[in-house]
Amino acid sequence: MQADQALVLDQVTKRYGDFTAVDALSFAVRTGEVFGFLGGNGAGKTTSLRMVLDIIRPTAGNISVLGRAPGRENAPFLGFLPEERGLYRTMSAIDTIVYFGRLKGMSAGDARTEGLALLDRFGLSANAKSTMDKLSKGMAQKVQLATAVVNSPRLLILDEPFSGLDPVNQGLLEDEIRNASATGATVVFSTHVMQHAERLCDRLLLLARGRKKFEGNLDEARALLPARLNVTARQQLDGLPGVADCSGGPDTGDGWRDYAVTLEPGATAGGLLEYCTTNGIALRRFEERRASLHDVFLHMVGSGEPAQ
Structure with missing residues (x-):
């Protein structure tokens, strides 16, 4: 010791x-x-x-x-x-x-x-x-x-x-x-x-x-969980480098749509932001969602172990 x-x-x-x-x-x-x-x-x-x-x-x-x-x-x-x-x-x-x-x-x-x-x-x-x-x-x-x-x-x-x-x-x-x-x-x-x-x-x-x-x-x-983002953009973000999953809400009527984005392991929010900027993808909001310890717990041990 x-x-x-x-x-x-x-x-x-x-x-x-x-x-x-x-x-x-x-x-x-x-x-x-x-x-x-x-x-x-x-x-x-x-x-x-x-x-x-x-x-x-x-x-x-x-x-x-x-x-x-x-x-x-x-x-x-x-x-x-x-x-x-x-x-x-x-x-x-x-x-x-x-x-x-x-x-x-x-x-x-x-x-x-x-x-x-x-x-x-x-x-x-x-x-x-x-x-x-x-x-x-x-x-x-x-x-x-x-x-x-x-x-x-x-x-x-x-x-x-x-x-x-x-x-x-x-x-x-x-x-x-x-x-x-x-x-x-x-x-x-x-x-x-x-x-x-x-x-x-x-x-x-x-x-x-x-x-x-x-x-x-x-x-x-x-850091055990993939990065997650809240993004408001004018175009679908599926298929962009580093994006593992992207689900979008309804069109607000002016062409903007809110997306919940999950990045691939090892991908970073900064990397995605740089790609969007250099490729002319219009963004109105780009926020990283910090995982809670509850999220980590469920990721590590599954939903079979109760936690609050």
Whole structure:
């Protein structure tokens, strides 16, 4: 493991009988980056993260967490927000945060001080002594988030963290991910909601049926799809060099028509524009459409894997 790598999986496989949940998965997360672990339901995301946390053991392969093997000794340096939320219902909000801080090696005083600061930041100062069963779902989710970050973890792992959150709390969570990264933490989060990954990730991995389909940054992911253009022209663009597909709308009555153009692999928007200019093809609009991460996901894994 290199010094700038916070997490490494090397040919990690997890089997349950004849079923392979994770299949020879290898990737590395650099120190300080926000890394998106993306895939549809059942892709193997949660299984992979549980192996990182030593909740389950891999069938084969190696895992390095902050330069160590997975294990309890990593607890002081990790933060974890599970997909399935659950806290002790009769424990107060602040006592819950202190309890988790203590599990991570913090002193009771330090955990309480940091816990109160987190509750204040999350708008829950007045609810510090309220028991969990008296809090709304959104409030309880904020407390659970506080338990994950109370120890200022070096590696913060969030499993489907946006699941069930309303838009306000989704925004708060995005802010906390950015804050953790800005203060030096490495953040790994799994999701099947591509918009969050587009806004937050330095790099990402696409997982389907336990296998890695892609690892890289957003621009590299978008480059996997052929370029697409919105063009308004006076003539049909089918058959032009580099054009793979062209569908046009109705004539506007003045000879102009809108076209949706897909380029061939390797062809560029600049190349097509230059051809049109030098060959006298009249254009009124020429816009490149940036592929979304959702488009990339469907291209890489097909429509059989759900994503939003």
